[in-house]
Amino acid sequence: MADATDGDTRVSLLLRAVRPYGEGDPVDIAVRDGVIVAIGAGLDVEADEVVDGAGGVVLPGFVDLHTHLREPGREDTETIETGSAAAALGGYTAVFAMANTDPVADTAVLTDHVWARGQQVGLVDVHPVGAITVGLGGERLAELGAMADGVAGVRMFSDDGKCVHDPLLMRRALEYARGLDVLIAQHAEEPRLTVGAIAHEGPQASRLGLAGWPRSAEESIVARDAILARDAGARVHICHASTSGTVELLRWAKAQGIAITAEVTPHHLLLDDSRLQTYDPVNKVNPPLRESSDCAALRAALAEGVIDCVATDHAPHAAQDKCCEFAVARPGMLGLQTALSVVVATMVAPADGGAPGLDWRGVARVMSERPAQIVGLPDQGRPVDVGEPATLTVVDPDASWTVRADDLASIAENSPFDGMTLPARVTATVLRGRITAFDGKVRPL
Ligand SMILES: NC(=O)N[C@@H](CC(=O)O)C(=O)O
Numbered sequence: 001m002a003d004a005t006d007g008d009t010r011v012s013l014l015l016r017a018v019r020p021y022g023e024g025d026p027v028d029i030a031v032r033d034g035v036i037v038a039i040g041a042g043l044d045v046e047a048d049e050v051v052d053g054a055g056g057v058v059l060p061g062f063v064d065l066h067t068h069l070r071e072p073g074r075e076d077t078e079t080i081e082t083g084s085a086a087a088a089l090g091g092y093t094a095v096f097a098m099a100n101t102d103p104v105a106d107t108a109v110l111t112d113h114v115w116a117r118g119q120q121v122g123l124v125d126v127h128p129v130g131a132i133t134v135g136l137g138g139e140r141l142a143e144l145g146a147m148a149d150g151v152a153g154v155r156m157f158s159d160d161g162k163c164v165h166d167p168l169l170m171r172r173a174l175e176y177a178r179g180l181d182v183l184i185a186q187h188a189e190e191p192r193l194t195v196g197a198i199a200h201e202g203p204q205a206s207r208l209g210l211a212g213w214p215r216s217a218e219e220s221i222v223a224r225d226a227i228l229a230r231d232a233g234a235r236v237h238i239c240h241a242s243t244s245g246t247v248e249l250l251r252w253a254k255a256q257g258i259a260i261t262a263e264v265t266p267h268h269l270l271l272d273d274s275r276l277q278t279y280d281p282v283n284k285v286n287p288p289l290r291e292s293s294d295c296a297a298l299r300a301a302l303a304e305g306v307i308d309c310v311a312t313d314h315a316p317h318a319a320q321d322k323c324c325e326f327a328v329a330r331p332g333m334l335g336l337q338t339a340l341s342v343v344v345a346t347m348v349a350p351a352d353g354g355a356p357g358l359d360w361r362g363v364a365r366v367m368s369e370r371p372a373q374i375v376g377l378p379d380q381g382r383p384v385d386v387g388e389p390a391t392l393t394v395v396d397p398d399a400s401w402t403v404r405a406d407d408l409a410s411i412a413e414n415s416p417f418d419g420m421t422l423p424a425r426v427t428a429t430v431l432r433g434r435i436t437a438f439d440g441k442v443r444p445l
């Protein structure tokens with residue numbers, strides 16, 4: 001038994017019968033002042049709170065690099081409070097809230113507000129992402145330095161929702177980011193190639209008469225930004241990689257030693273453009289659902305590490321903006337509460353009977369460790385070990401549940417997994433020793 005209780009037997013939390021990374025027999029985890037002080041079988045300690053882990057898998061708390069919380073501006077679809085609840089229930093202990101709010105988060109006033117609001121709610125660390133350009137207009141750099149120096153200490157910048165398509169501006173942003181040691185995250189979409197595009201440019205879209213979003217719209221920007229990052233000596237992160245071509249470009253760039261990282265969303269791992277046949281706008285998303293060959297390439301790339309991590313791109317939309325004709329509907333899908341289960345269904349215990357791409361250590365890597373490393377979070381994505389922060393997620397690997405979009409914590413209900421029965425379930429989430437979600441209920445401050 002590893003023990004740092006220095007003889008004092010009182011602890012604040014005792015997590016009973018959990019299996020770190022799904023390995024070995026169940027052990028207990030004792031926590032004091034937010035730190036793991038002992039791990040061992042049948043710990044004999046008195047605890048202010050005892051939680052039964054019921055033999056579940058315990059992992060470091062999940063970190064989402066790509067979440068849309070919609071506050072300020074569209075609090076009718078999600079707020080920092082409801083989004084934080086969805087995150088905690090989904091096993092997340094940190095999320096990065098994208099800047100495409102209204103007003104856009106392009107000044108320290110906005111990013112500091114989002115940070116403070118997230119701390120006030122206290123269910124998850126809400127890190128604001130700063131806009132790269134003023135108003136996401138793609139013309140003038142925003143005040144990256146002021147946002148980085150603000151209370152929120154912004155460490156990631158993105159115009160997500162839009163692409164920084166001007167190459168000179170992207171070059172400047174990368175050079176500036178290098179100086180500030182912050183990360184630029186690109187929504188890779190060459191807008192001249194996606195004019196009017198609403199679905200993946202492939203056989204499905206042509207058969208259904210839907211204007212296509214070619215793979216090249218993403219891949220041409222990924223290739224360009226890899227080279228710009230190389231020349232600027234800067235890091236670049238690719239949001240929601242969606243194509244097999246992007247995987248090959250990432251492989252090439254990493255082999256060149258370029259500081260490029262990428263995320264894949266749960267929906268791009270599981271869903272393909274065959275879902276377009278119903279014209280249900282819940283399946284409309286940017287970048288669009290691609291072909292099954294792309295899903296396979298993305299899963300292999302995630303297993304191999306060519307794609308670094310999973311990010312949800314949790315994108316709430318109001319019914320009036322989503323449940324309308326496909327061409328007009330807003331793109332985007334809910335993802336926070338279903339992410340772990342979709343990762344299990346595609347990577348750990350593939351529903352299609354394919355070979356597992358990840359074990360539970362792999363899940364820890366792609367949902368917690370790598371995202372935290374990419375964005376430089378010091379106290380997230382840490383090992384489940386004595387002396388480390390008690391920021392943990394407990395998963396019941398044998399559970400199975402049917403998604404009910406109207407039961408999810410988000411205000412919006414645009415989940416493409418509605419009605420699906422998915423494997424595994426988050427049973428408890430702990431943020432620095434404090435239970436933030438247990439047995440499907442959040443524990444507000
Ligand atoms: N993914 C989407 O289809 N929509 C996102 C924006 C984005 O991630 O591009 C949104 O904010 O709704």
Ligand SMILES: [Zn+2]
Pocket residue numbers: 160161162187239240286287
């Ligand atoms: Zn995007």
Ligand SMILES: [Zn+2]
Pocket residue numbers: 066068098160161313315
């Ligand atoms: Zn997004």
